[in-house]
Amino acid sequence: MVDNKSSVVTLTWQPPDNNGGRNDIAYWIDCPLCPPDTEFSPRQHDIPGLEVNVSRLESHTTYEFLVYAVNGVSEQSMATGVKQEHIVINATTFSSVPSAVREVSIDEESSSKTTLGLMWKVPMFPNGVITTYQIRYRTTVETVADSKYHYQNHQAHSEVQRTQVTGLQQGTDYVFSIAATTKAGVGEYSTPFVARTEGGPKNAPYGPAIIAGAVAAVFVIMVLVAVVIFLLICWRRRKANQLYLKIASCPNNGKKEMPPTANGMIYSNGPNGEAVILPHIGKARTYIDxxxxxxxxxxxxxxxxxxxxxxxxxxxxxxxxxxxxxxxxxxxxxxxxxxxxxxxxxxxxxxxxxxxxxxxxxxxxxxxxxxxxxxxxxxxxxxxxxxxxxxYMENRSLDTFLKENDGKFSVPQLISMMRGIASGMRYLSEMNFVHRDLAARNILVSSTLVCKVADFGLSRRKHEGAYETKGGKIPIRWTAPEAIAFKKFTSASDVWSYGIVMWEIMSYGERPYWNWPNQDVIRAVEKGYRLPPPMDCPEALHQLMLDCWQKDRNHRPTFSTIVSTLDRLTRNPHALRPLAKAGVNQMNNSFTDLTQLHSVTEWLDSIKMGRYKDTFSQAGYVRLEDIARLSQGDLPRLGVNLVGHQKKIMKSIHSIRSHLEQAEETLV
CATH class of the missing domain: 3.30.200.20 (Phosphorylase Kinase; domain 1)
Structure with a gap:
């Protein structure tokens, strides 16, 4: 497979039909035309799997890849002259941005003492619609970092493009590089092109005058640096002497005092005033707004x-x-x-x-x-x-990742995700930083399920121990009551938000407070309502959530405490066995009103299992009465293989049975 927006090739293959009676099979790749710096991931030889990514290839080039299967006796068979079997895969690469523009030259007719006219040909491979050209230029004595930029709109239906760069110095050599731009980004820069404002292109090395001027400039800079260093040393010595005199003039009960050192402090103890140099203790790093x-x-x-x-x-x-x-x-x-x-x-x-x-x-x-x-x-x-x-985080945002993998993870795996987030927030709180928008959508997940805190767009500066909003929108469902009411945020309000994130993780990305309007959420929380435990949530985890949702922010745990608590639960799996039960005052109004449902399709949508509508319909399940007779053993043949999905569907089926039984009793 070739990524049509890059030059990365993914090779996949099937294992050989005959493994020679051995299980130590590995694979290696040969690419005769690949550049020397081509990268193979995971590697080029001794590949244990059936896939490899090949990168750093040239754009728009056809490569031939030879895939070999080897085992422990392959070297011996090759030594006897036996031809090694292999498959051949051909792939042509693409590129996401334009290739370099071609044939850059000077346009003498539009050049003057302070203006240079340039012309060039469009890229061989535009890879999209070119919108503008980016001209990077600098004098020959400047570095690339000092470059200035000029932008020229693309002239449609013209092979040769032109522009004028104005405001240049007379009689000066300039280095130009040009790149085409599309929606995908800036393309490759052309080979640097040197031109002089007095006339045409000049490719000769720097002139004697320029070299002499550069040497003189370097010498002057070195002298200035030496003078600055000398003055700095003198100033520090003067300050040290002043401090020494100040200390020496203080009463010391006859003890000999010593000034502080540069890398530590002096501590005197004992009858003779022996001096001990203590190591310098650096101040903890603090976030700077x-x-x-x-x-x-x-x-x-x-x-x-x-x-x-x-x-x-x-x-x-x-x-x-x-x-x-x-x-x-x-x-x-x-x-x-x-x-x-x-x-x-x-x-x-x-x-x-x-x-x-x-x-x-x-x-x-x-x-x-x-x-x-x-x-x-x-x-x-x-x-x-x-x-x-x-x-780059392969699994992207946590909320989407959880929804796509509903029911796939064990409780210890979910706790590991919680622990990573808490650890990141502990670090941020120790930096005196308040996030203000901690939610599963702002947590990113790596390929190894490492969770990392991200998205710092709502953060603001610290003021009297809190963070004050600047009139922006507040994420009500994740925000602590005091932050909503008084528009102030602290690490304790981040702890409240963390409790909501825990609930999102255990419910596999369900929306907090479901479809309630924001004002209903605010009123309910103010009256003491708290989210009930998600399905199959250990009691210990829900209790930690409730601790995070304490109305008095001073009673909430710190992130350090949360990390310690999660570590303790991980070491003691028995503490996770008791499951939390929703009390009467904790029952949520997300419960489906079965009287409003008239088909299996509506029912599946109501419990967010709409992905199974086709399989239920094809099996002939149309009415609610039809599914009331289903058991958990029937679900795999309907395509429901995830344990979490099976539990969720069966829980709802039990409710449907109870509803139908009550309806029959009413009729009797």
Whole structure:
């Protein structure tokens, strides 16, 4: 299989019909035309499975892959000259962004002392509709990071494109690179092209005057740096002497005092005043609000790494965010390898406020470093569109993942997910950071079921021990009562939200408070209503949820306590055996009114099992009376194989039986 939006090839095959009587079969791949730096995942030789991903291939190229099956005696058979059997797979790669533009040259007719005219041919492989061209340029003495950018709209139906770059210095050499842009992103940059404002292209190396000027500039910079270092040393010595005199002038009862050292502090003890140097104790790291910066770009530069847009390749759009699309992509790493990443893009035409909020989210993420908090890899701010690049989480958001895998996990696996989220939130709370929007939709899940806290768009600055909203919408179903009433958020309000996340996990992504209107949720919670335990929820877990939902925020557990509690439950599986039961005052009004249901299709939709409508209909189950006779053993032949789904359906069938029996008694 070839991804038609990238140059990644996925090879799959079936095991040999005859394994030679051995079970130690492995596979290896041969690719005669692949580049030397081609990557095979999991590897090229001794592959234990039946699939391999091949990346870092050239775009729009046909490759021949030879797949061999080997075992412990394959080397001996090859030594005897026996030809090794194999299969041949041919694959042609694609690309997600345009290839490089071609034949860049100077347009002398439109050039002047401060203007350079450029012309080029469109890419050989546009891979979409080209909208604009991005011209990156700098002087020959500047680095790529100092580049400026010029944008030119695509001239339709023209093989040769032209533009003018104005505002240049006279008699100066400039380096130009051009890239085409489509909806998929910025394409490959062309080979750097050098042109001089006084005339045509100039490919000769730097002139003597430029070299001499560069050497002189370096010398001046070195002198200035030496002077600054010298002045800094003098200033620090002066401060140390002042501190020493200040300490020496204080009464000391005849004991000899010593000034603090640079890397520690002095502690004197004993009759002779012996000095002991104690190690320096650094202050715990604290979250710094990017909104305190006048310029959001300054905060980004302090907390995030700038990535060149040419290192990012967009593969596919996987979702939408507040500011633009969320895409999957590949990132070129410093060691020339590629890593799959997630890319948030800033939508075209975004306002200054949207851009500031977008950059501030990156500044927030850049301050965190924890296994259960999403990792920021870098940002793209110097080209359009602006991007936030994070690690890629294969299973995406937790709420969707749970709905797609309803009933598939054991309680210990669900607790492991809860524990990861609690650990990430413990780290954030220790950083004095309040999330304000903790929910299953804002938790991302990796291929190994590691849960990581993400989406910091609702976070705001700290004020008198709390976080104050700025007029934005509040996620009512996940928000603590005091935060709704007084618009203030603390780590304790995050604990309340965490309790809701626990409930979402145990109910496999069910909507908290079901279809209640927000005002009904607020009134019910204020009167003391709390969500009932989900089906088959251990009593200990529901009790922890109730602890998180204490009305007095001072009575709620901390995230450190929650982590310890979950660890204790994991070590003591017997504590998970008693299942919670919904009391009379905890019964929810999500119970289906069976009098309003007239068919099996409506019934399945009401319990969110609509995926089985076709199989029930094909088996002849149309009326509620038909399914009342079903037993759990009948469900597998109707396509219901998940244990969680079977329990949910049978629980509802029992309710239908009771309803029908009561109806018969009423008629009698």
């Amino acid at each position: 990017p909104f305190t910066y006048e310029d959001p770009v300054q905060a980004v530069r302090e907390f995030a790494t700038e990535i060149d847009a040419s290192c990012i390749r967009i593969l596919d759009v996987i979702g939408g965010g507040e500011f633009g699309d969320v895409c999957s992509g590949l990132m070129l790493m410093p060691d020339k390898s590629t890593r799959k990443v997630a890319v948030k893009t800033l939508k075209t035409g975004a306002s200054d406020k949207d851009r500031a909020d977008f950059l501030s989210e990156a500044s927030i993420m850049g301050q965190f470093d924890d296994p259960n908090v999403i990792e920021l890899l870098g940002v793209v701010t110097r080209t359009r569109p602006a991007m936030i690049v994070t690690e």
